[in-house]
Amino acid sequence: MDKLVSVFKGLSEFILLFTIKYEYENRGLIKKMKIDSRLNLEIDDMRWCKLFLYKSCYNHCAKFILLKRLEDKGYIPPKINKLGKDKWNEFVKNISGDCSFLYSIAIKDLKSDTDTDIKNCFKDSDYDIFDIDNDLAIFLVNYFKEHDFSKFKIEDIKKIFQLIYPLEQREDFNLKNFYKKAPAFDYILKE
Numbered sequence: 001m002d003k004l005v006s007v008f009k010g011l012s013e014f015i016l017l018f019t020i021k022y023e024y025e026n027r028g029l030i031k032k033m034k035i036d037s038r039l040n041l042e043i044d045d046m047r048w049c050k051l052f053l054y055k056s057c058y059n060h061c062a063k064f065i066l067l068k069r070l071e072d073k074g075y076i077p078p079k080i081n082k083l084g085k086d087k088w089n090e091f092v093k094n095i096s097g098d099c100s101f102l103y104s105i106a107i108k109d110l111k112s113d114t115d116t117d118i119k120n121c122f123k124d125s126d127y128d129i130f131d132i133d134n135d136l137a138i139f140l141v142n143y144f145k146e147h148d149f150s151k152f153k154i155e156d157i158k159k160i161f162q163l164i165y166p167l168e169q170r171e172d173f174n175l176k177n178f179y180k181k182a183p184a185f186d187y188i189l190k191e
Helices: 003-023 027-038 046-070 082-091 099-111 117-121 135-143 154-164 167-174 184-188
Strands: none
Touching: 003 046, 003 135, 003 154, 046 099, 046 117, 046 135, 046 154, 046 184, 099 117, 099 135, 117 154, 117 184, 135 184, 154 184
């Protein structure tokens, strides 16, 4: 359980950084998405933008956890875990600190995976309007590089998401029924 608490703490800090960073970014574009989609029009614009931001953030959390688990289990070559980061630092010198580049390569690899479930979890969505920039990627890679997700079962991942997206917030936000599906987040909620 200590590992789950540590992961929860890291993701909670990531969520805080993500929401502060993007709280007011792309507001006009998000409002246009609301109008164009004609979904959840009963929600006022401020709340709609907040729900969109949180669903995007949780989708990025889900992507990261699934990516890290796949790497640590050896399903895909390491990129963002300790072994992958060490190889990256040996391989390049001038962009070794660019974790967002490394993260985006890992995500692109999974988008073209032969396993349909994996490919679907990592496919592009509207929620990718907020990306994992270098500051966020550095935080994720450095915080979680020593964590081994290979031993995590899907039940452990669900527990982590129950901690970062507790029942009270699920009832308040109701992100499952908000706007469109967020592939990785919806996959974890479905499981």
